[in-house]
Amino acid sequence: MAKKDVQRSKALEKVQAHLLETGLAQTGVRQLAAAAGISDRMLLYYFDDKTDVLASALSGISANVVMTLSTAVPADQKMAASDLVRTATALTKGDAMRAEMRLFVECVAAAARGEVPYESVAKQIMEGFLVWVDAHLDIEDADERKSTAAMILALIDGIALLEICTDEQRGDMAVDAAIRLLQ
Amino acid sequence: MAKKDVQRSKALEKVQAHLLETGLAQTGVRQLAAAAGISDRMLLYYFDDKTDVLASALSGISANVVMTLSTAVPADQKMAASDLVRTATALTKGDAMRAEMRLFVECVAAAARGEVPYESVAKQIMEGFLVWVDAHLDIEDADERKSTAAMILALIDGIALLEICTDEQRGDMAVDAAIRLLQ
DNA sequence: CTCCCTTTGTAGCGCTTGCTACATGTATAC
DNA sequence: GTATACATGTAGCAAGCGCTACAAAGGGAG
Numbered sequence: 001m002a003k004k005d006v007q008r009s010k011a012l013e014k015v016q017a018h019l020l021e022t023g024l025a026q027t028g029v030r031q032l033a034a035a036a037g038i039s040d041r042m043l044l045y046y047f048d049d050k051t052d053v054l055a056s057a058l059s060g061i062s063a064n065v066v067m068t069l070s071t072a073v074p075a076d077q078k079m080a081a082s083d084l085v086r087t088a089t090a091l092t093k094g095d096a097m098r099a100e101m102r103l104f105v106e107c108v109a110a111a112a113r114g115e116v117p118y119e120s121v122a123k124q125i126m127e128g129f130l131v132w133v134d135a136h137l138d139i140e141d142a143d144e145r146k147s148t149a150a151m152i153l154a155l156i157d158g159i160a161l162l163e164i165c166t167d168e169q170r171g172d173m174a175v176d177a178a179i180r181l182l183q
Numbered sequence: 184m185a186k187k188d189v190q191r192s193k194a195l196e197k198v199q200a201h202l203l204e205t206g207l208a209q210t211g212v213r214q215l216a217a218a219a220g221i222s223d224r225m226l227l228y229y230f231d232d233k234t235d236v237l238a239s240a241l242s243g244i245s246a247n248v249v250m251t252l253s254t255a256v257p258a259d260q261k262m263a264a265s266d267l268v269r270t271a272t273a274l275t276k277g278d279a280m281r282a283e284m285r286l287f288v289e290c291v292a293a294a295a296r297g298e299v300p301y302e303s304v305a306k307q308i309m310e311g312f313l314v315w316v317d318a319h320l321d322i323e324d325a326d327e328r329k330s331t332a333a334m335i336l337a338l339i340d341g342i343a344l345l346e347i348c349t350d351e352q353r354g355d356m357a358v359d360a361a362i363r364l365l366q
Numbered sequence: 367c368t369c370c371c372t373t374t375g376t377a378g379c380g381c382t383t384g385c386t387a388c389a390t391g392t393a394t395a396c
Numbered sequence: 397g398t399a400t401a402c403a404t405g406t407a408g409c410a411a412g413c414g415c416t417a418c419a420a421a422g423g424g425a426g
Contacts, residue, residue: 030413102295105344113205126348161288225404227386
C-alpha cells in the first residue's frame with residue numbers, strides 16, 4: 001500500500017510541473033503519464049481517473065499559491081489598497097507565481113464552460129486570494145473592505161488576462177496607473 | 184457562387200448564436216454543424232476547415248462588440264475614469280454583452296495555450312476595447328491616458344473573471360469599490 | 367515452497383475527432 | 397439537349413480519447 005502512495009505522489013509532482021509549464025493544453029491521460037515518466041496504465045492505477053489526476057494536481061498547486069501568498073506577507077500586516085496592489089502584482093508577475101496565474105486563468109475559463117474539476121479548483125484559488133487580500137487591507141468597515149478586496153482581486157486577475165493578450169509592458173502600465181489612482 | 188455565400192452566412196449566424204450561448208465547450212465540427220442546422224459535410228463545404236469556421240464566427244462577434252461599444256457612447260464624449268468604469272461595466276454586465284464577455288474570457292484562455300485561431304481573436308477584442316476606453320478618457324497626457332486605459336480594461340476583464348468564479352454580487356461590489364476609489 | 371495480493375506490461379475496446387472520397391442530384395451555359 | 401460546374405448526402409478513414417480486460421511478474425505470510 002505504501003509503495004503505491006509514494007509512486008502516486010511522485011507522479012503528482014511531475015504532473016503539477018507539467019501543468020505549470022504547458023498549461024491545460026496537454027491534459028490527455030497519455031500526455032500526463034508521459035510527463036510523469038510512467039505509462040498511462042500506471043497513472044490510472046495510482047488515480048481513479050483523469051479527473052482525479054487533474055483535481056489532485058490543481059488542488060496541490062492551489063495550496064502552494066495560498067502558501068506563497070501567506071509567507072510573502074506577515075499575517076498581521078495591513079496596508080492601503082494601492083500598496084496591496086503593488087505587493088500582489090509583484091508576486092503574481094514574478095517568477096514565484098507567473099505560471100500559476102496563467103494556469104489559473106485557464107482553469108477559470110474551463111470552469112466557465114462547466115468542465116469538471118475546474119469549477120471547484122478555480123473557485124478555490126479565487127476564494128483563497130480573496131481572503132488574503134481582505135486580511136491585509138487596512139480598512140475598518142467590513143463591507144467596505146470586502147468590496148475593496150473584490151476590486152483589487154479583479155484588478156490583479158484582469159492584469160494577468162491583459163498580459164496574455166497584449167504584452168508584459170501593458171500590464172506594468174496598468175499596475176502603475178492603479179497605484180497612482182488608488183493613492 | 185451566390186448561393187454558397189448566402190448559406191455560408193446563414194450558417195455563420197447560427198454558429199455565432201451557438202457560441203454565445205454555450206461558449207467554447209461544444210466546438211466540434213459535428214456540434215457546430217448541428218447548431219447551424221446542417222450536416223458537418225456542408226459546414227466544411229462552406230468553410231475551409233474548423234479553424235475557418237471559428238475564426239469567422241468569433242471575428243464577427245468581435246466586430247459586434249466593437250459596434251455595441253461605439254454606439255453606446257457618442258464618439259466625442261470624454262469622461263473621468265470612474266464614470267468610464269461605471270459606463271463600461273453597465274454594458275459588459277448587461278444583456279447586450281454578458282455572453283460576449285464570458286466567451287471572450289474563454290478565448291483569452293485558449294489563446295494562453297496557443298490554440299489557433301483564438302490568439303488573434305482575443306487580441307482583436309482586447310485591442311478594440313482598449314482603443315474604446317482610451318478614446319473616452321478625459322485625460323490630456325497621452326501616456327497617462329494609455330496607462331489608465333490599461334488599468335480600466337484590466338478592471339473590467341477582471342470583474343468578468345470574478346463573476347465566473349464567485350457570483351454577480353461580488354462583481355457588483357468590485358464595481359462599486361472601483362467607482363468609489365477612482366473618484 | 368505455496369498461496370495470495372500488489373504491481374506492472376500488452377493489447378485493445380468503443381467512442382469522438384477533423385476531414386475526405388465518392389456518388390448523385392441539380393441548376394446553368396451554350 | 398447536352399455539357400459543365402455547383403450542391404449535397406452517404407460512408408468511412410486515421411488518429412486520438414478515456415479506460416479496461418488479461419496475464420504475468422514480484423514480494424510478503426503461512
